Amino acid sequence: MMRLGVTIDYSDDFSVAAAETVEFERVGAEVVAVSEAYSFDAVSRLGYLAAVTSTITLTSTILPIYSRTPTLIAMTAAGLDSVSGGRFELGLGSSGAQVIEGFHGVPFTAPLGHLRETVEICRSVWRRERVEHVGKNYRIPLPADEGTGLGKPLKIINEPVRPSIPISLAALTPRAVAQAAEIADGWLPIFYHPDHARAAWGDALDAGLAKRDPALGALDTIVSIPLYIGEHGDRMLDAYRQRIALYVGGMGARGANFYNDLAVRYGYADEAARVQELYLAGEKAAAAEAVPDDLVRATALIGTESQVAERLAAFDSAGVTTILAQPLAQTAAARIESIEALRALAPRP
Numbered sequence: 577m578m579r580l581g582v583t584i585d586y587s588d589d590f591s592v593a594a595a596e597t598v599e600f601e602r603v604g605a606e607v608v609a610v611s612e613a614y615s616f617d618a619v620s621r622l623g624y625l626a627a628v629t630s631t632i633t634l635t636s637t638i639l640p641i642y643s644r645t646p647t648l649i650a651m652t653a654a655g656l657d658s659v660s661g662g663r664f665e666l667g668l669g670s671s672g673a674q675v676i677e678g679f680h681g682v683p684f685t686a687p688l689g690h691l692r693e694t695v696e697i698c699r700s701v702w703r704r705e706r707v708e709h710v711g712k713n714y715r716i717p718l719p720a721d722e723g724t725g726l727g728k729p730l731k732i733i734n735e736p737v738r739p740s741i742p743i744s745l746a747a748l749t750p751r752a753v754a755q756a757a758e759i760a761d762g763w764l765p766i767f768y769h770p771d772h773a774r775a776a777w778g779d780a781l782d783a784g785l786a787k788r789d790p791a792l793g794a795l796d797t798i799v800s801i802p803l804y805i806g807e808h809g810d811r812m813l814d815a816y817r818q819r820i821a822l823y824v825g826g827m828g829a830r831g832a833n834f835y836n837d838l839a840v841r842y843g844y845a846d847e848a849a850r851v852q853e854l855y856l857a858g859e860k861a862a863a864a865e866a867v868p869d870d871l872v873r874a875t876a877l878i879g880t881e882s883q884v885a886e887r888l889a890a891f892d893s894a895g896v897t898t899i900l901a902q903p904l905a906q907t908a909a910a911r912i913e914s915i916e917a918l919r920a921l922a923p924r925p
Contacts, residue, residue, distance in 0.1 A: 825855025
Protein backbone atom coordinates (compact mmCIF):
# COMPACT_ATOMS: atom_id res chain seq x y z
CA MET A 577 0.00 0.00 0.00
CA MET A 578 1.35 3.42 -0.96
CA ARG A 579 2.25 5.77 1.90
CA LEU A 580 0.89 9.30 1.62
CA GLY A 581 2.45 12.33 3.20
CA VAL A 582 3.01 16.06 2.97
CA THR A 583 5.98 18.34 2.42
CA ILE A 584 6.80 21.49 4.36
CA ASP A 585 8.91 23.74 2.16
CA TYR A 586 11.83 25.67 3.63
CA SER A 587 10.11 28.94 2.70
CA ASP A 588 6.73 28.10 4.25
CA ASP A 589 5.38 29.95 7.28
CA PHE A 590 6.26 27.26 9.80
CA SER A 591 3.73 28.26 12.43
CA VAL A 592 0.98 27.71 9.86
CA ALA A 593 2.58 24.54 8.50
CA ALA A 594 2.97 23.02 11.97
CA ALA A 595 -0.67 23.62 12.85
CA GLU A 596 -1.73 22.10 9.54
CA THR A 597 0.53 19.08 10.08
CA VAL A 598 -1.49 18.18 13.17
CA GLU A 599 -4.60 18.21 10.98
CA PHE A 600 -2.89 16.30 8.17
CA GLU A 601 -2.06 13.59 10.69
CA ARG A 602 -5.69 13.52 11.82
CA VAL A 603 -7.00 12.95 8.29
CA GLY A 604 -4.58 10.14 7.52
CA ALA A 605 -1.24 11.56 6.34
CA GLU A 606 1.47 9.07 7.25
CA VAL A 607 4.61 11.12 6.60
CA VAL A 608 5.65 14.76 6.93
CA ALA A 609 8.83 15.89 5.18
CA VAL A 610 10.69 19.07 6.07
CA SER A 611 13.00 20.53 3.43
CA GLU A 612 16.20 22.49 3.93
CA ALA A 613 18.30 24.70 1.70
CA TYR A 614 20.27 27.80 2.77
CA SER A 615 17.33 28.50 5.02
CA PHE A 616 16.24 27.83 8.57
CA ASP A 617 17.44 24.33 9.39
CA ALA A 618 15.09 21.37 9.10
CA VAL A 619 16.18 19.76 12.37
CA SER A 620 14.70 22.32 14.74
CA ARG A 621 11.41 22.17 12.85
CA LEU A 622 11.34 18.38 12.91
CA GLY A 623 11.94 18.43 16.66
CA TYR A 624 8.98 20.76 17.11
CA LEU A 625 6.77 18.55 14.95
CA ALA A 626 7.80 15.53 17.01
CA ALA A 627 6.32 17.26 20.06
CA VAL A 628 2.97 18.17 18.50
CA THR A 629 2.27 14.92 16.62
CA SER A 630 1.97 11.31 17.73
CA THR A 631 1.80 8.92 14.78
CA ILE A 632 3.08 10.61 11.64
CA THR A 633 6.56 9.69 10.36
CA LEU A 634 9.02 12.60 10.26
CA THR A 635 11.65 12.88 7.54
CA SER A 636 14.21 15.36 6.24
CA THR A 637 14.20 16.15 2.53
CA ILE A 638 17.03 16.75 2.51
CA LEU A 639 19.88 17.37 4.96
CA PRO A 640 22.93 18.31 2.82
CA ILE A 641 25.85 16.18 3.93
CA TYR A 642 28.58 18.80 3.46
CA SER A 643 27.04 21.08 6.09
CA ARG A 644 27.50 18.50 8.89
CA THR A 645 30.01 15.80 9.78
CA PRO A 646 28.78 12.23 9.32
CA THR A 647 28.80 11.60 13.07
CA LEU A 648 26.79 14.77 13.70
CA ILE A 649 24.26 13.59 11.12
CA ALA A 650 24.07 10.26 12.95
CA MET A 651 23.68 11.99 16.35
CA THR A 652 20.98 14.28 14.96
CA ALA A 653 19.03 11.42 13.44
CA ALA A 654 19.27 9.39 16.65
CA GLY A 655 18.11 12.43 18.64
CA LEU A 656 15.11 13.02 16.39
CA ASP A 657 14.27 9.33 16.49
CA SER A 658 14.39 9.52 20.28
CA VAL A 659 12.17 12.57 20.76
CA SER A 660 9.66 11.22 18.23
CA GLY A 661 9.50 7.72 19.71
CA GLY A 662 11.06 6.02 16.69
CA ARG A 663 9.24 7.99 13.99
CA PHE A 664 12.19 9.57 12.15
CA GLU A 665 13.59 8.78 8.71
CA LEU A 666 16.80 10.42 7.51
CA GLY A 667 16.76 12.01 4.05
CA LEU A 668 20.22 12.95 2.78
CA GLY A 669 21.65 14.55 -0.34
CA SER A 670 24.70 16.34 -1.60
CA SER A 671 22.98 19.62 -2.60
CA GLY A 672 25.11 21.46 -5.18
CA ALA A 673 28.29 23.45 -5.55
CA GLN A 674 26.52 26.83 -5.53
CA VAL A 675 25.10 26.23 -2.06
CA ILE A 676 27.89 24.12 -0.54
CA GLU A 677 30.77 26.32 -1.66
CA GLY A 678 28.84 29.58 -1.78
CA PHE A 679 26.99 29.35 1.55
CA HIS A 680 28.90 26.76 3.61
CA GLY A 681 32.36 27.54 2.24
CA VAL A 682 33.52 23.94 1.85
CA PRO A 683 34.61 22.17 -1.35
CA PHE A 684 31.95 20.30 -3.29
CA THR A 685 33.97 17.23 -4.22
CA ALA A 686 33.22 13.51 -4.72
CA PRO A 687 29.54 13.68 -3.73
CA LEU A 688 28.88 9.99 -4.29
CA GLY A 689 31.85 8.99 -2.17
CA HIS A 690 30.86 11.37 0.60
CA LEU A 691 27.31 10.01 0.60
CA ARG A 692 28.39 6.36 0.70
CA GLU A 693 30.78 6.93 3.59
CA THR A 694 28.23 9.03 5.48
CA VAL A 695 25.71 6.17 5.27
CA GLU A 696 28.32 3.69 6.52
CA ILE A 697 29.31 5.91 9.45
CA CYS A 698 25.71 6.66 10.46
CA ARG A 699 24.83 2.98 10.61
CA SER A 700 27.95 2.27 12.68
CA VAL A 701 27.01 5.01 15.17
CA TRP A 702 23.44 3.71 15.56
CA ARG A 703 24.78 0.21 16.27
CA ARG A 704 26.76 1.83 19.10
CA GLU A 705 30.06 0.70 17.66
CA ARG A 706 33.25 2.56 18.39
CA VAL A 707 33.56 4.54 15.20
CA GLU A 708 36.66 3.64 13.23
CA HIS A 709 36.43 4.62 9.60
CA VAL A 710 39.17 4.94 7.01
CA GLY A 711 37.84 6.18 3.69
CA LYS A 712 38.83 8.49 0.88
CA ASN A 713 36.75 11.32 2.29
CA TYR A 714 36.48 10.73 6.05
CA ARG A 715 38.94 9.34 8.57
CA ILE A 716 37.65 8.75 12.09
CA PRO A 717 39.44 9.15 14.44
CA LEU A 718 41.54 11.81 12.77
CA PRO A 719 45.03 10.44 12.09
CA ALA A 720 47.68 11.64 14.53
CA ASP A 721 49.66 13.41 11.82
CA GLU A 722 46.61 15.52 10.91
CA GLY A 723 45.74 16.70 14.42
CA THR A 724 46.90 16.54 18.02
CA GLY A 725 47.12 12.76 18.08
CA LEU A 726 44.72 12.63 21.02
CA GLY A 727 41.71 11.33 19.09
CA LYS A 728 40.43 7.87 20.00
CA PRO A 729 37.53 5.73 18.79
CA LEU A 730 34.29 6.58 20.58
CA LYS A 731 30.74 5.29 20.51
CA ILE A 732 27.59 7.31 21.00
CA ILE A 733 26.76 7.70 24.70
CA ASN A 734 23.00 7.23 24.49
CA GLU A 735 21.23 4.05 23.49
CA PRO A 736 19.43 4.82 20.20
CA VAL A 737 15.75 3.94 20.03
CA ARG A 738 16.53 1.81 16.99
CA PRO A 739 19.84 0.28 15.86
CA SER A 740 18.98 1.23 12.28
CA ILE A 741 17.15 4.37 11.13
CA PRO A 742 15.85 4.37 7.52
CA ILE A 743 18.02 6.44 5.18
CA SER A 744 16.80 7.88 1.89
CA LEU A 745 19.10 9.46 -0.67
CA ALA A 746 18.24 12.20 -3.14
CA ALA A 747 19.60 11.00 -6.48
CA LEU A 748 19.12 12.13 -10.05
CA THR A 749 22.00 10.99 -12.25
CA PRO A 750 22.31 7.33 -13.24
CA ARG A 751 25.39 6.74 -11.05
CA ALA A 752 23.74 8.37 -8.05
CA VAL A 753 20.52 6.42 -8.57
CA ALA A 754 22.46 3.15 -8.82
CA GLN A 755 24.20 3.94 -5.54
CA ALA A 756 20.92 4.82 -3.80
CA ALA A 757 19.37 1.56 -4.97
CA GLU A 758 22.39 -0.33 -3.64
CA ILE A 759 22.88 1.19 -0.17
CA ALA A 760 19.81 3.20 0.89
CA ASP A 761 16.45 2.30 2.36
CA GLY A 762 14.76 4.87 0.12
CA TRP A 763 15.31 6.90 -3.03
CA LEU A 764 14.23 10.52 -3.49
CA PRO A 765 13.97 11.43 -7.21
CA ILE A 766 12.68 14.75 -8.55
CA PHE A 767 10.20 15.45 -11.37
CA TYR A 768 9.32 11.77 -11.43
CA HIS A 769 7.50 10.89 -14.66
CA PRO A 770 5.83 7.51 -14.11
CA ASP A 771 5.48 6.83 -17.82
CA HIS A 772 9.16 7.50 -18.62
CA ALA A 773 10.88 6.67 -15.32
CA ARG A 774 11.98 3.28 -16.58
CA ALA A 775 13.67 4.82 -19.62
CA ALA A 776 15.43 7.41 -17.47
CA TRP A 777 16.49 5.30 -14.50
CA GLY A 778 15.70 1.65 -15.17
CA ASP A 779 19.22 0.47 -15.96
CA ALA A 780 20.66 2.37 -12.99
CA LEU A 781 18.08 0.94 -10.61
CA ASP A 782 18.70 -2.59 -11.89
CA ALA A 783 22.46 -2.20 -11.44
CA GLY A 784 22.10 -0.93 -7.89
CA LEU A 785 19.49 -3.46 -6.85
CA ALA A 786 21.72 -6.29 -8.10
CA LYS A 787 24.30 -5.28 -5.44
CA ARG A 788 21.75 -4.55 -2.71
CA ASP A 789 21.94 -6.31 0.65
CA PRO A 790 18.65 -8.26 0.99
CA ALA A 791 18.55 -7.24 4.66
CA LEU A 792 17.69 -3.70 3.53
CA GLY A 793 14.37 -4.88 2.14
CA ALA A 794 12.59 -3.30 -0.81
CA LEU A 795 13.65 0.16 -1.98
CA ASP A 796 11.19 2.85 -0.94
CA THR A 797 10.66 5.19 -3.93
CA ILE A 798 9.66 8.54 -2.43
CA VAL A 799 8.23 11.16 -4.78
CA SER A 800 7.52 14.78 -3.87
CA ILE A 801 4.75 16.25 -5.97
CA PRO A 802 2.46 19.31 -6.11
CA LEU A 803 -1.19 18.60 -5.27
CA TYR A 804 -4.38 20.40 -6.24
CA ILE A 805 -7.76 18.70 -6.57
CA GLY A 806 -10.53 20.69 -8.16
CA GLU A 807 -11.75 22.46 -11.25
CA HIS A 808 -9.72 25.20 -12.92
CA GLY A 809 -6.27 23.87 -12.00
CA ASP A 810 -4.65 25.70 -14.92
CA ARG A 811 -3.23 28.43 -12.69
CA MET A 812 -1.55 25.83 -10.49
CA LEU A 813 -0.18 24.04 -13.54
CA ASP A 814 1.20 27.32 -14.88
CA ALA A 815 3.05 28.00 -11.63
CA TYR A 816 4.47 24.48 -11.63
CA ARG A 817 5.44 24.89 -15.30
CA GLN A 818 7.55 27.90 -14.31
CA ARG A 819 9.31 25.85 -11.65
CA ILE A 820 10.19 23.14 -14.15
CA ALA A 821 11.50 25.80 -16.54
CA LEU A 822 13.74 27.16 -13.77
CA TYR A 823 15.29 23.76 -13.16
CA VAL A 824 15.48 22.49 -16.75
CA GLY A 825 16.53 25.86 -18.14
CA GLY A 826 18.39 27.69 -15.41
CA MET A 827 19.95 25.28 -12.93
CA GLY A 828 23.47 25.19 -14.30
CA ALA A 829 25.15 26.05 -17.57
CA ARG A 830 24.83 24.34 -20.93
CA GLY A 831 26.21 20.84 -20.63
CA ALA A 832 26.14 21.00 -16.82
CA ASN A 833 22.45 20.83 -15.90
CA PHE A 834 21.34 17.50 -14.43
CA TYR A 835 17.65 18.44 -14.67
CA ASN A 836 18.01 19.20 -18.35
CA ASP A 837 19.75 15.86 -18.78
CA LEU A 838 16.79 14.18 -17.06
CA ALA A 839 14.34 15.80 -19.47
CA VAL A 840 16.47 14.48 -22.33
CA ARG A 841 16.38 10.97 -20.87
CA TYR A 842 12.61 11.30 -20.62
CA GLY A 843 12.54 11.81 -24.38
CA TYR A 844 12.22 15.61 -24.54
CA ALA A 845 15.65 16.40 -26.02
CA ASP A 846 14.53 19.14 -28.43
CA GLU A 847 12.17 20.71 -25.93
CA ALA A 848 14.81 20.68 -23.17
CA ALA A 849 17.32 22.41 -25.42
CA ARG A 850 14.75 25.07 -26.31
CA VAL A 851 13.77 25.68 -22.68
CA GLN A 852 17.42 26.12 -21.72
CA GLU A 853 18.16 28.39 -24.66
CA LEU A 854 15.26 30.69 -23.79
CA TYR A 855 15.88 30.66 -20.04
CA LEU A 856 19.57 31.47 -20.29
CA ALA A 857 18.69 34.29 -22.70
CA GLY A 858 16.49 35.81 -20.00
CA GLU A 859 13.21 34.90 -21.68
CA LYS A 860 11.75 33.09 -18.67
CA ALA A 861 8.10 33.33 -19.69
CA ALA A 862 8.86 31.90 -23.12
CA ALA A 863 10.95 29.17 -21.53
CA ALA A 864 8.00 28.15 -19.35
CA GLU A 865 5.72 28.04 -22.38
CA ALA A 866 8.23 25.73 -24.08
CA VAL A 867 8.05 23.13 -21.30
CA PRO A 868 6.14 20.13 -22.72
CA ASP A 869 2.59 19.96 -21.41
CA ASP A 870 2.93 16.22 -20.83
CA LEU A 871 5.96 16.74 -18.58
CA VAL A 872 4.00 19.23 -16.46
CA ARG A 873 0.84 17.18 -16.09
CA ALA A 874 2.48 13.77 -15.71
CA THR A 875 4.75 14.84 -12.83
CA ALA A 876 1.98 16.55 -10.83
CA LEU A 877 -1.25 15.66 -9.06
CA ILE A 878 -3.20 18.64 -10.34
CA GLY A 879 -6.68 18.43 -11.80
CA THR A 880 -10.13 17.08 -11.13
CA GLU A 881 -10.63 14.20 -8.74
CA SER A 882 -10.75 11.70 -11.60
CA GLN A 883 -7.62 13.16 -13.20
CA VAL A 884 -5.69 13.01 -9.93
CA ALA A 885 -6.88 9.45 -9.31
CA GLU A 886 -5.61 8.48 -12.76
CA ARG A 887 -2.20 10.04 -12.13
CA LEU A 888 -1.98 8.49 -8.66
CA ALA A 889 -2.64 5.08 -10.17
CA ALA A 890 0.14 5.71 -12.70
CA PHE A 891 2.62 6.45 -9.90
CA ASP A 892 1.53 3.29 -8.10
CA SER A 893 1.95 1.18 -11.25
CA ALA A 894 5.43 2.65 -11.80
CA GLY A 895 6.54 1.43 -8.37
CA VAL A 896 6.28 4.60 -6.30
CA THR A 897 5.79 3.61 -2.67
CA THR A 898 5.61 7.00 -0.92
CA ILE A 899 3.97 10.20 -2.17
CA LEU A 900 4.91 13.46 -0.47
CA ALA A 901 2.29 15.97 -1.57
CA GLN A 902 2.67 19.73 -1.45
CA PRO A 903 -0.92 21.01 -1.22
CA LEU A 904 -1.40 24.14 -3.33
CA ALA A 905 -4.92 25.15 -2.25
CA GLN A 906 -5.23 28.70 -1.00
CA THR A 907 -6.75 28.06 2.44
CA ALA A 908 -5.80 25.78 5.32
CA ALA A 909 -9.20 24.09 5.22
CA ALA A 910 -8.85 23.39 1.51
CA ARG A 911 -5.33 22.04 1.93
CA ILE A 912 -6.48 19.66 4.66
CA GLU A 913 -9.43 18.58 2.51
CA SER A 914 -7.09 17.87 -0.39
CA ILE A 915 -4.96 15.52 1.72
CA GLU A 916 -8.07 13.79 2.99
CA ALA A 917 -9.30 13.40 -0.58
CA LEU A 918 -5.93 12.09 -1.72
CA ARG A 919 -6.00 9.52 1.07
CA ALA A 920 -9.40 8.31 -0.21
CA LEU A 921 -8.09 8.10 -3.80
CA ALA A 922 -4.95 6.13 -2.95
CA PRO A 923 -4.73 2.66 -4.52
CA ARG A 924 -5.55 -0.13 -2.08
CA PRO A 925 -4.00 -3.61 -2.08
